[in-house]
Amino acid sequence: MQFYSEMLRTHPRGMQIQNLDMLAECIKTCFECAQACTDCADACLAEENVKQLVRCIRLNQDCADICDATGRILSRQTEPAVEIFRSQIQSCITACDSCASECEIHAPHHEHCRICALACRMCQDSCNKLLKSLKQ
Amino acid sequence: MQFYSEMLRTHPRGMQIQNLDMLAECIKTCFECAQACTDCADACLAEENVKQLVRCIRLNQDCADICDATGRILSRQTEPAVEIFRSQIQSCITACDSCASECEIHAPHHEHCRICALACRMCQDSCNKLLKSLKQ
């Protein structure tokens, strides 16, 4: 069950962002990406070639922290500050792009990096769409 | 797509916890509960009777912080410390129970509290099952 969609629907003030599906998708991909990055950092740490994965672990951690913060902020619908939405979504796009680019290097050898890169690209894509709609 | 299940499956060390489905369910309900509590705190803040919901907002915030930490810790499979699993799952059960009990008071009047109480009880239940299996 996806509680956040129900939660968004039952919020007393209604949505401040017009496109509810786009917002829900962005929140979902932020939390999925945070989770994938946490898992990928942990899996990299357990690999034989951990020394070749140090940059990947670091970017995983940064991306997890940023996606988690972005997902929390977008989840709040009471008195939102659109300038914070915009700057944090922009930072999330940057982090997802950097982390995905690193994970894609290791994807041929590590399945967890392949999955994590996919989660990062999905989050980056949904953030790009939401940011574009917020700029109109 | 639920990345964490795939991630658990592709981890280089395999599972340290035997019952993979039980673990995956517990991680899932921890993150869902954290999200529901963040959303419920925000929705309560927007209600006309916010002064009657102060205790609910506070417990939502505590429960969100604890479920998020518990979900992150359970997600890591490299060199896990079972004593930390046990104590943090126990704290998660306590927080979910307290938050659910408060949300259930407001559930007849606020749909977000009804949904949040449900998320808390599901998390409490899956934590109880996992804790029991870790004590054997």
Place this chain on the structure above:
Amino acid sequence: MQFYSEMLRTHPRGMQIQNLDMLAECIKTCFECAQACTDCADACLAEENVKQLVRCIRLNQDCADICDATGRILSRQTEPAVEIFRSQIQSCITACDSCASECEIHAPHHEHCRICALACRMCQDSCNKLLKSLKQ
């Protein structure tokens, strides 16, 4: 005792950012601001006029999440991605400015808002300095 200064000093790779004092100051003010915002949100929730403080509570929560993520990311010195530093510091500046502006409105009546606005402005200032040094 401030562990982060010692930690930065003893890091095996040395600093990737040349101005160690500027970096340490920015990390310090990020975590102090996150803490002040968490405290201010909680204090606002306990005020008689909580309904007039809803926007303040919301911005406190956003600013706390963003400052915490920024502080964690800046604390890591292994394989840093400067583009992530820049975008996240920029978002931190935006959040601190928005939160401080709201807290300053309530500062004459609520001491916690006065202190929180001060913490936000200090964080905003140290982020601005670090961002400027990273752009050179």
Place this chain on the structure above:
Amino acid sequence: MQFYSEMLRTHPRGMQIQNLDMLAECIKTCFECAQACTDCADACLAEENVKQLVRCIRLNQDCADICDATGRILSRQTEPAVEIFRSQIQSCITACDSCASECEIHAPHHEHCRICALACRMCQDSCNKLLKSLKQ
């Protein structure tokens, strides 16, 4: 400047916990330990012998997540739930003890592990004192 002490002092409801110094000390050591653990994980990742530090990195991450959640929860003074305080402080004691024990093994060779073990023991100690006072 330590904002949390001023914040605790200016809270509209006053303290729910009688011993204000003991509470302020516990909050302080929780956030310091979270920071030290984040830094130690990052420094370990940069070491030549990272493969020998995998368990340390993992416990650093768990301890950071738990100390951060504990610090946030203790910082909130509005409508606190003492059963959540107790269970989360207990989990924090467990995490600090496990992380300190591992860091102490590496302390002779890595200065960051020596400092981190110290931060963990200080947090464990202040949590033990606060927990004892909450049980009376």
